[in-house]
Amino acid sequence: MARVTIQHVAQAAGVSPSTVSNFLNDRQGRMVAATRTRIETAISELGYRPNRAARQLRNGKTQTVGLVVPSVGNPFWGAFAHEVEVAALALGCSVLLCNSERDPERERRYVEELWEDGVRSIILCTSLPSLDHVSNVIAEGLRLVTFDRPAQPNDPESVVSISIDNNVGGQVATAHLLELGHTSIAFVSGSIRSVNRSARYRGYCDAIEAAGLSVADMPQWTGMDAAHFGDVEAAEVGRAAARDLFADPKNAPTAVVAINDMTALGFCRGLRDLGLKVGRDVSVIGFDDIILADLYDPPLTSVRQPITRMAQLAVSEAVERGSNESTDPGSSVLLRPELVVRESTEHVPSTPRP
Amino acid sequence: MARVTIQHVAQAAGVSPSTVSNFLNDRQGRMVAATRTRIETAISELGYRPNRAARQLRNGKTQTVGLVVPSVGNPFWGAFAHEVEVAALALGCSVLLCNSERDPERERRYVEELWEDGVRSIILCTSLPSLDHVSNVIAEGLRLVTFDRPAQPNDPESVVSISIDNNVGGQVATAHLLELGHTSIAFVSGSIRSVNRSARYRGYCDAIEAAGLSVADMPQWTGMDAAHFGDVEAAEVGRAAARDLFADPKNAPTAVVAINDMTALGFCRGLRDLGLKVGRDVSVIGFDDIILADLYDPPLTSVRQPITRMAQLAVSEAVERGSNESTDPGSSVLLRPELVVRESTEHVPSTPRP
DNA sequence: TGAAATCGGTGTAACGATGCACTGACCATA
DNA sequence: TATGGTCAGTGCATCGTTACACCGATTTCA
Numbered sequence: 001m002a003r004v005t006i007q008h009v010a011q012a013a014g015v016s017p018s019t020v021s022n023f024l025n026d027r028q029g030r031m032v033a034a035t036r037t038r039i040e041t042a043i044s045e046l047g048y049r050p051n052r053a054a055r056q057l058r059n060g061k062t063q064t065v066g067l068v069v070p071s072v073g074n075p076f077w078g079a080f081a082h083e084v085e086v087a088a089l090a091l092g093c094s095v096l097l098c099n100s101e102r103d104p105e106r107e108r109r110y111v112e113e114l115w116e117d118g119v120r121s122i123i124l125c126t127s128l129p130s131l132d133h134v135s136n137v138i139a140e141g142l143r144l145v146t147f148d149r150p151a152q153p154n155d156p157e158s159v160v161s162i163s164i165d166n167n168v169g170g171q172v173a174t175a176h177l178l179e180l181g182h183t184s185i186a187f188v189s190g191s192i193r194s195v196n197r198s199a200r201y202r203g204y205c206d207a208i209e210a211a212g213l214s215v216a217d218m219p220q221w222t223g224m225d226a227a228h229f230g231d232v233e234a235a236e237v238g239r240a241a242a243r244d245l246f247a248d249p250k251n252a253p254t255a256v257v258a259i260n261d262m263t264a265l266g267f268c269r270g271l272r273d274l275g276l277k278v279g280r281d282v283s284v285i286g287f288d289d290i291i292l293a294d295l296y297d298p299p300l301t302s303v304r305q306p307i308t309r310m311a312q313l314a315v316s317e318a319v320e321r322g323s324n325e326s327t328d329p330g331s332s333v334l335l336r337p338e339l340v341v342r343e344s345t346e347h348v349p350s351t352p353r354p
Numbered sequence: 355m356a357r358v359t360i361q362h363v364a365q366a367a368g369v370s371p372s373t374v375s376n377f378l379n380d381r382q383g384r385m386v387a388a389t390r391t392r393i394e395t396a397i398s399e400l401g402y403r404p405n406r407a408a409r410q411l412r413n414g415k416t417q418t419v420g421l422v423v424p425s426v427g428n429p430f431w432g433a434f435a436h437e438v439e440v441a442a443l444a445l446g447c448s449v450l451l452c453n454s455e456r457d458p459e460r461e462r463r464y465v466e467e468l469w470e471d472g473v474r475s476i477i478l479c480t481s482l483p484s485l486d487h488v489s490n491v492i493a494e495g496l497r498l499v500t501f502d503r504p505a506q507p508n509d510p511e512s513v514v515s516i517s518i519d520n521n522v523g524g525q526v527a528t529a530h531l532l533e534l535g536h537t538s539i540a541f542v543s544g545s546i547r548s549v550n551r552s553a554r555y556r557g558y559c560d561a562i563e564a565a566g567l568s569v570a571d572m573p574q575w576t577g578m579d580a581a582h583f584g585d586v587e588a589a590e591v592g593r594a595a596a597r598d599l600f601a602d603p604k605n606a607p608t609a610v611v612a613i614n615d616m617t618a619l620g621f622c623r624g625l626r627d628l629g630l631k632v633g634r635d636v637s638v639i640g641f642d643d644i645i646l647a648d649l650y651d652p653p654l655t656s657v658r659q660p661i662t663r664m665a666q667l668a669v670s671e672a673v674e675r676g677s678n679e680s681t682d683p684g685s686s687v688l689l690r691p692e693l694v695v696r697e698s699t700e701h702v703p704s705t706p707r708p
Numbered sequence: 709t710g711a712a713a714t715c716g717g718t719g720t721a722a723c724g725a726t727g728c729a730c731t732g733a734c735c736a737t738a
Numbered sequence: 739t740a741t742g743g744t745c746a747g748t749g750c751a752t753c754g755t756t757a758c759a760c761c762g763a764t765t766t767c768a
Contacts, residue, residue: 003470005754016718021756032716052471054754056407057723071436075646078432082425085453097451099439116357117406235649265649272651292429295589295619297626297651359724370748375726386746408724411753 004048012042024050056118065093065318066114066122070102074234074262076288076307077125080147083311084123091319093121100126108133115142121318123147127194131155145318147310149195151332160321161332162314166196169303169337170203171210173257173285176301176339178211181348182255182283188241188267189224189259190234197259200287204257219253221245235266242270254282254348261286261293261302268296268344283345289338298343306335358402366396378404410472419447419672420468420476424456428588428616430642430661431479434501437665438477445673447475454480462487469496475672477501481548485509499672501664503549505686514675515686516668520550523657523691524557525564527611527639530655530693532565535702536609536637542595542621543578543613544588551613554641558611573607575599589620596624608636608702615640615647615656622650622698637699643692653696660689 006024010017015035023031023039042048056062065088069077081097088095096119098110107126111134114122121143124134129152131138138144138156151161177185185208192198201224205215221241238258246252258264264286268278278284279298286293289304313333360378364371369389377385377393396402410416419442423431435451442449450473452464461480465488468476475497478488483506485492492498492510505515531539539562546552555578559569575595592612600606612618618640622632632638633652640647643658667687 003754006756007754017755018718018720018757019716022717025756027757035716049470051411051754053407053410054723055756057405057411057725057753058755058757060723072426072439073433073436073645075429075432078429078435079427081432081451082427082453085426085451095451097435097439097449099436116403235645265646268651269649269653278651291427291589292619292646295623297622297632299623357724360726361724371725372727372748372750373746376747379726381727389746405724408753409726411723411755412725412727414753 003051004046006048006050008046009039009042009048012046013038015039060118061120062118063093064096064119064121065315066096066098066111066119067125068098068100068107068110068122069125070127071099072097073099075290075292076260076262079290080125080307080311083308084315087312087315088319091315093315093319102127104128104133111137111142115140121145121321123314123318125149127197129193129195131159143318143321145314147314150199150334152195160317162310162317163196163332163334164303164305164310164337165334166199166337167203167206169287170200170205170257171207172203172337172339173200173287173303174204174207175211176341177255177257177283177285177345178207180255180283180345182253183213183348184219184253185255185257186219186221186241186245186253187224187257187259188221188238188245188263190237190263192224192259200257200259219245219251224259234260234262235269238263238266238268239270239273240266242267242274246271246274246276255345256282256284258284258286261288261290261300264300264302264344265292265296268300278344279346281349283348285345287337289340293340294342296344301342301345302340304338304340306338310335357405358400360402360404362400363393363396363402366400367392369393414472415474416472417447418450418473418475419669420450420452420465420473421479422452422454422461422464422476423479424481425453426451427453429644429646430614430616433644434479434661434665437662438669441666441669442673445669447669447673456481458482458487465491465496469494475499475675477668477672479503481551483547483549485513497672497675499668501668504553504688506549514671516664516671517550517686517688518657518659518664518691519688520553520691521557521560523641524554524559524611525561526557526691526693527554527641527657528558528561529565530695531609531611531637531639531699532561534609534637534699536607537567537702538573538607539609539611540573540575540595540599540607541578541611541613542575542592542599542617544591544617546578546613554611554613573599573605578613588614588616589623592617592620592622593624593627594620596621596628600625600628600630609699610636610638612638612640615642615644615654618654618656618698619646619650622654632698633700635703637702639699641691643694647694648696650698652698655696655699656694658692658694660692664689 006017006020010020020039067084069081072078072081085095100107115137123145125147126149135156144159146161148163150163187201187204192201208215223241258267264284268284271278271282276282286300286302289302293300293302360371360374364374374393421438426432426435439449454461469491477499479501480503489510498513500515502517504517541555541558546555562569577595612621618638622638625632625636630636640654640656643656647654647656
């Protein structure tokens with residue numbers, strides 16, 4: 001079955017290939033209505049679809065959006081990737097998915113490979129404070145949208161960032177626990193050496209201080225000084241945190257803010273290992289509001305990220321940059337996170353634990 | 355920054371582009387060692403990378419593997435997609451991910467588009483008993499590997515299938531519950547009009563009958579006659595099942611086999627809505643052993659699919675078909691599922707529920 | 709009226725890699 | 739010394755699309 005090419009269409013419509021090409025790339029004004037319709041019918045009758053490879057070879061670009069996430073194995077990123085595909089499809093683009101495993105070197109390599117393969121728009125879900133590792137590609141003209149990482153002072157001008165306001169999120173989460181009467185609140189996370197995570201942590205600190213308490217007095221877990229982020233094994237991080245925090249009774253909090261839901265669920269699992277009950281004994285709040293938060297027992301209180309909206313924004317910024325409605329380059333879109341209260345957070349237990 | 359092309363390499367190595375091309379596609383014997391090394395050093399010094407688009411335009415194929423899953427938003431498929439990417443990377447291929455939403459029409463469209471874009475290997479995670487909707491593309495030479503769908507009598511010859519033995523899985527799950535003394539075991543699923551799901555159901559039936567019981571006597575949930583599979587809202591399916599089954603005390607089982615873990619978790623959530631306790635009041639067993647099964651409270655007993663191994667197999671079948679070690683075309687690889695016993699399944703309660 | 713501008717459309721040379729058909733040089737055999 | 743065969747490497751047309759330069763016909767306007 002031979003391919004239908006632009007020549008066949010041209011022949012069927014009685015025009016030259018150039019004219020069909022003009023039509024396809026709607027170069028303005030250059031065509032009388034009758035010709036246009038002849039081409040249209042020819043295309044649909046022959047079932048013509050332009051050949052991507054040829055197009056790309058000719059103009060050096062693709063209609064593809066690159067999406068680099070830490071790992072689709074993580075339910076949050078899986079859900080986000082899904083939303084991105086839906087949004088891209090609506091704009092007629094396809095998505096090329098890459099898992100960086102949060103490795104800067106892999107991030108760099110993927111971004112470079114995508115660029116060399118003609119991808120001109122990338123949504124990068126990175127944790128790194130600096131974009132130096134991809135700045136050369138940005139300088140060459142890549143449209144980069146970072147997700148889950150607000151703009152930083154040193155970022156190249158053209159970068160747009162889509163994120164929730166993590167500081168506010170951290171504050172909201174912590175304030176919720178404070179309102180429930182908790183005064184011993186731990187923060188649990190893998191490495192917080194990323195823009196979004198440190199913002200969440202600062203929000204936590206801000207809320208603690210605003211309540212007249214001192215962060216130094218809170219139970220501390222040292223895991224967040226570690227180097228690795230633990231996206232794949234986020235749950236393990238949480239589980240370890242529970243073990244460590246409760247090993248020393250002095251260190252035991254009555255409530256915990258976890259860096260994300262997977263870590264929160266792992267923490268809950270850890271509590272269970274210790275015979276403690278989530279909610280009644282220890283309040284736990286997560287981030288993201290992944291689908292499992294609501295399924296968990298008890299259902300997990302979480303700070304929701306509006307991923308559908310964020311995916312739409314990210315895709316449209318990546319694809320349609322330069323059109324009227326677009327955001328100014330270099331700007332940061334900070335969406336407001338939403339606290340979803342469920343049953344993993346309760347009033348501070350009136351009687352101290354044995 | 356102009357691209358480095360094969361011409362530059364040729365010039366640097368003092369040979370013709372053809373020779374470099376010969377080298378790249380290692381056409382045998384045609385080259386003296388000195389030439390080979392000159393080309394090698396030229397390539398590495400210039401940092402040459404062949405242009406995909408040009409290659410694809412020229413020979414009509416890509417090095418890309420297509421992966422069509424119901425939805426990466428579902429943690430099981432997210433985890434599988436991740437494993438596929440890892441396996442493909444090891445073989446030097448990239449992965450193009452598509453979400454079919456279990457819509458046969460979308461499946462067909464994606465497969466066709468991938469084919470037209472030069473993708474010659476596709477891993478299709480489909481639920482459909484028939485492959486008619488993609489048979490024309492298979493006839494043209496597509497290497498299709500189906501996942502989670504054993505081979506069917508009418509399948510085109512060239513198709514290879516990778517799957518667990520779902521019948522055995524269904525039997526193992528059910529037998530486990532029977533051993534725990536349960537005699538009132540319900541099967542909970544969205545539509546079972548798919549090869550794998552109906553096999554699981556048959557396994558369930560086989561085990562029931564083998565124990566001298568009758569499937570007809572078991573509590574029945576009608577949701578599985580529905581048309582939709584509910585991958586996205588698998589949990590909702592489970593939750594609804596719990597509500598329905600326990601609405602009528604006569605219909606209430608003491609144990610449940612769920613079609614997958616997400617449905618199982620939804621079912622557990624539904625039990626919780628009703629004030630029932632998983633394990634103590636009702637035993638629940640799922641399928642897949644997603645990461646969340648172990649995190650849940652109580653940790654979920656599940657029939658594990660070895661997705662890492664399966665992903666490797668699927669990728670190597672898709673990419674390397676025709677090499678020595680490859681499976682015979684038309685064959686089905688049925689891996690043995692593994693029962694992972696946790697705490698959501700317990701002995702049948704000695705005292706009847708109030 | 710004639711020069712210029714506009715309109716609708718076409719010819720052609722790329723983009724980068726590939727593989728067939730070919731060439732010259734060298735060797736072996738008769 | 740013919741004849742033929744092998745070896746190492748090359749020339750060239752080609753994949754499908756695009757954009758620029760161009761062209762002839764018609765319109766505009768001084």
